[in-house]
Amino acid sequence: MTDGPPMIPRMIFINLPVTDLALARRFYDALGFVNVPRFTDETAAAMRWSETIMVMLLTHAKWASFTSRPIPGAGSSEVMLCLSCTGRDEVDRLAQAAAAHGGAADTNPPQDHGFMYGRSFTDPDGHVWEVMWMDPAVAMADEPPAPGESL
Incomplete structure (x- = not known):
């Protein structure tokens, strides 16, 4: 205690x-x-x-009111935020929902490494998000992915 x-x-x-x-x-x-x-x-x-x-x-x-630094202009990439998902279906659902609600899907090319799958989207203000799923067995393993399965 x-x-x-x-x-x-x-x-x-x-x-x-x-x-x-x-x-x-x-x-x-x-x-x-x-x-x-x-x-x-x-x-x-x-x-x-x-x-x-x-x-x-x-x-x-x-x-x-928090900073005097300028807000980056449209089309810039100050940061890329990434959220983990529970599976490939959730990755696809989020990218599709983004496109259907004022954003844009696949701002960057989708990535499929077998053990890891990801897509990206922008929100209506152009903020870049990635959504990704990684096989839990690989994510929790002590060893890196096999050759040819690089991140």
């Missing part, structure tokens, strides 16, 4: 500037993210992917 406050799991909060908060919320809703009303208002929306991953959608005005 330890003294002090209870341990909170480490989390990641991904902050994304968006031009149209309502459109961005609908997009992320369609992909299965869940809105957290407690941290949502007219300037920001908290969208939960899992218990430890939260995407914060921020209007440009809200973004500017």
Whole structure:
């Protein structure tokens, strides 16, 4: 037993500037993210992917209250975010949902290495996401993938 406050799991909060908060919320809703009303208002929306991953959608005005650095222009690739999926079907479902709700699927070529499968998409603001599945036996193995099955 330890003294002090209870341990909170480490989390990641991904902050994304968006031009149209309502459109961005609908997009992320369609992909299965869940809105957290407690941290949502007219300037920001908290969208939960899992218990430890939260995407914060921020209007440009809200973004500017956190940093004076410029927002990258459309078509740039400041970062590429990646989410793990439960299987190939979920990878395909998310890429297709992105395309059907204002984003674009397969921003980068799909990758199929047998033990790992991935696709990419952009959201309506051009943020690049990858969704990938990796065979748990390979992901948890002590040895690297066999020759010819590089990452």
